[in-house]
Amino acid sequence: MEKKNIDWSSIGFAYMPTDYRYVSNFKDGKWDEGTLSTDPNIVLNECAGVLQYSQSVFEGLKAYTTEDGHIVTFRPDLNAERMAASAARLEMPVFPKERFIDAVEQVVKANAAWVPPYGSGATLYLRPYMFGSNAVIGVKPADEYQFRILTTPVGPYFKGGAKPITIRVSDYDRAAPCGTGNIKAGLNYAMSLHAIVDAHKQGFDENMYLDPKTRTKVEETGGANFIFVTKDGKVVTPKSDSILPSITRRSLIYVAKEYLGLEAEEREVYFDEVKDFAECGLCGTAAVISPVGKINDHGKEICFPSGMEKMGPVIQKLYDTLTGIQMGRIEAPKGWIHVIE
């Protein structure tokens, strides 16, 4: 199969329509059999549930080419499970896990020409999403839904090496106590838009959100979980009911313990202890880990000993091991790499 004629290393993170998307509709209490479509547009009723009451959830994962030439995805079963939890929280029907994985396979196979080659650093980003599609005027869940997966090629996250970023402690919250911070609902991202635009205006790369109840504990950023390393080399990651359970973070904890023999713990992390950590990173599908060099807390700076030039040594090891597993250079735990073709 011939690949599209794209300069894979120069594309960024922007929507580029590919040939096919997967579409399935939920009506009269059941999902239809689903199909691949060449039409990137959706026609909706003006009163659709998603437009009026933001009934929408989504996921994000990547298809890429491994060293031995297979097209694979990384732990798509966990995306299916997380999307099911997101849907249930917003009173939406669950798109069954086997169907989710089948849809991933179908849409990636159909767009195989768009999956960047090994070594390019680029990937095919998959965005599964679901929304209330029928007209709803009273505040209640929709009766009809559409599940789709669109795909778009995205470039290497770090061009010319991973430079540590600077983040600030946000005065805005991204989630509410007992709210929807632990699911991947579009509404959480709408909540964070003003905060991120403002952070960028002030010269920061990201926001560090603290727990919305006490503002004393570290939560996450708008699109990634935190991972810290103590001065004696222990990996620590914040535990909270209002953060998204990152698949990358869960994988990194496993890698830390089982591949690198490090101590790793998921626990509440007080902001007061952050100054004592040796390394800090943000973890998520997009970058795997982005190193954080500096945190600005209302003018007071926390500068990690790992500095502003490169990743700290433990985070670098975690990054190299997980990306090695993903790319097929290091043997993966059973079930992590889902071969599509």
Ligand SMILES: Cc1ncc(COP(=O)(O)O)c(C=O)c1O
């Ligand atoms: C709010 C938030 N936290 C964390 C993550 C990282 O999750 P994952 O590692 O599953 O991509 C994401 C990205 O999906 C996110 O949007």
